[in-house]
Amino acid sequence: MGVQESYPIDVASIREDFPILDRKVGGDFTVPGEGEDDDLPLVYLDNAATSQTPKQVVDAIVDYYYGYNSNVHRGIHHLSQEASVAYENAHDRVAEFVGAAGREEIVFTKNTTEAMNLVAYAWGLEELGEGDTVVLTEMEHHASLVTWQQIAKKTGASVEYIGVDEEGRLDMDHAAELIDEDVKMVSTVHVSNTLGTINPVAELAEMAHEAGAYVFVDGAQAVPTRPVDVKEIDADFYAFSGHKMLGPTGIGVLYGKEEILEEMSPYLYGGEMIRSVTYEDSTWEDLPWKFEAGTPVIEQGIALHAAIDYLDDIGMENVQAHEELLAEYAYDRLTELDDVEIYGPPGDDRGGLVAFNLDGVHAHDLSSILNDHAVAVRAGDHCTQPLHDKLGVAASTRASFYVYNTFEEIDKLVEAVDDARQLFA
Ligand SMILES: Cc1ncc(COP(=O)(O)O)c(C=O)c1O
Known part of the structure; x- marks a missing residue:
């Protein structure tokens, strides 16, 4: 199933309500809000942990x-x-x-x-x-x-x-x-x-x-x-x-x-x-x-x-449609990469999050590399330790999406994962 070209919601105007999404992150962590010149635009994909707050x-x-x-x-x-x-x-x-x-x-x-x-x-x-x-x-x-x-x-x-x-x-x-x-x-x-x-x-x-x-x-x-x-x-x-x-x-x-x-x-x-x-x-x-x-x-x-x-x-049906669209896109794009294992049902039948592992790379190392690309995800057991034991892994990396996320941000996630893949090859 292909991914639609357009979003079911007005992502551009939604993003204007979230000043934090204009933030740049990276460089040495010093004081919250005080960024470095070479910082990158934030890609916030940790919404299942905590979402951002509109004006x-x-x-x-x-x-x-x-x-x-x-x-x-x-x-x-x-x-x-x-x-x-x-x-x-x-x-x-x-x-x-x-x-x-x-x-x-x-x-x-x-x-x-x-x-x-x-x-x-x-x-x-x-x-x-x-x-x-x-x-x-x-x-x-x-x-x-x-x-x-x-x-x-x-x-x-x-x-x-x-x-x-x-x-x-x-x-x-x-x-x-x-x-x-x-x-x-x-x-x-x-x-x-x-x-x-x-x-x-x-x-x-x-x-x-x-x-x-x-x-x-x-x-x-x-x-x-x-x-x-x-x-x-x-x-x-x-x-x-x-x-x-x-x-x-x-x-x-x-x-x-x-x-x-x-x-x-x-x-x-x-x-x-x-x-x-x-x-x-x-x-x-x-x-x-x-x-x-x-x-x-x-x-x-x-x-x-x-x-x-x-x-x-926005309308909860539209929120759901946006979530599903992004989840499917992320699922498909991550699946294109070698050595990525995604947990849970197929991309067209899941909530707006994707937890995965890159073969041979600990989720914490992966998320640290993603952080170097200004991509914020969650790494760990996501408070489902017994489930991770059952999956046979100690941890996974989870990207989760919300109303302000875009295909371009998922592309950045995938590029960053690919970077990590090459680094650890
Ligand atoms: C499915 C599920 N249940 C419960 C919780 C706990 O939420 P809170 O930390 O807000 O109590 C979370 C949060 O991560 C969750 O994802």
């Missing part, structure tokens, strides 16, 4: 600090009310973006990892015990894998893993075998951050529900890159991070079905999450505030709202 999102943060910075839900003064309304609206906006029923189903956390821990502690510690099973996939991020593994150890539950086949897809026959009446939770990544596999999460949710289990979907790589509707998937829980979708660091989202969140005990205790307190006992605030103890992520929530507005202006 509109930074403006929302500046407006908040210059205009109405205040704590929420704690004052009747004007600024506090403005901040409270903006913070609550941010929950509504997120709910609308992912198809949740309303703000009651949207809890702001620090990141995806914290959302996962919230459910593992608040639900898992109460509900899991000897004889119960948590089913994960072999391609889980450590955020999910380590968390459920440790909660299982605390509760006496066991953990089973749905296998990944040669092409990097879930073995759904294996899933059907594993998901039986002992299973209480199926926790699956939506889009793999290493293989790029797009998992059949709705099908897994159906299998889990038929067995009487809950399903938790890790959407850290999915929500930023495609339309997601949590109700269509019928996820019981769904998590993602703001910093991978043009938002700031320090905010993640936990979606949970209202009736399940209602039944769950809080994860963190303290101010903000209580309704009444005596020396003897306390009662809890309504959802979602019951799960947002202490001063919450006000600035980050407001900025996430702006990031969602930005993405929605």
Whole structure:
């Protein structure tokens, strides 16, 4: 399948919203922002780790600090009310973006990892015990894998893993075998951050529900890159991070079905999450505030709202189309090089990232050479150590794309990899 000539989105005008993309990098690292004369234009292909931030999102943060910075839900003064309304609206906006029923189903956390821990502690510690099973996939991020593994150890539950086949897809026959009446939770990544596999999460949710289990979907790589509707998937829980979708660091989202969140005990205790307190006992605030103890992520929530507005202006179908186009192009171009092994499904059926190895070259050495070409990628195990063990490699190099990336940038990546290939030949 050939690659289209034109982009489904206006990349040139999108790039104008991201001043960082005009940066040059290279030379000796000194002080951030102080470049050398011979520096090269930045090629940022590390978006699956953290995306860049458009002016509109930074403006929302500046407006908040210059205009109405205040704590929420704690004052009747004007600024506090403005901040409270903006913070609550941010929950509504997120709910609308992912198809949740309303703000009651949207809890702001620090990141995806914290959302996962919230459910593992608040639900898992109460509900899991000897004889119960948590089913994960072999391609889980450590955020999910380590968390459920440790909660299982605390509760006496066991953990089973749905296998990944040669092409990097879930073995759904294996899933059907594993998901039986002992299973209480199926926790699956939506889009793999290493293989790029797009998992059949709705099908897994159906299998889990038929067995009487809950399903938790890790959407850290999915929500930023495609339309997601949590109700269509019928996820019981769904998590993602703001910093991978043009938002700031320090905010993640936990979606949970209202009736399940209602039944769950809080994860963190303290101010903000209580309704009444005596020396003897306390009662809890309504959802979602019951799960947002202490001063919450006000600035980050407001900025996430702006990031969602930005993405929605582009249109998530278009974001997805752009991601797929670039992923296919990168896959095809890297495949043309000798000695490059790419992990995961074919180029025309994957999320917007490509993890690969150059034969005989450690991923860290490769990424260091790419860095000499001003190409920013991630090298390592991408928090999927057991999956890398299964692939038989210690690490890989991952290039990941977003709305501002271009074919030319992928060409630079490929040139740099080819350079490394010749250097190590
Ligand atoms: C699939 C997946 N899950 C979870 C995470 C964890 O996200 P965070 O570090 O924002 O908690 C990541 C981030 O790399 C990821 O790619």
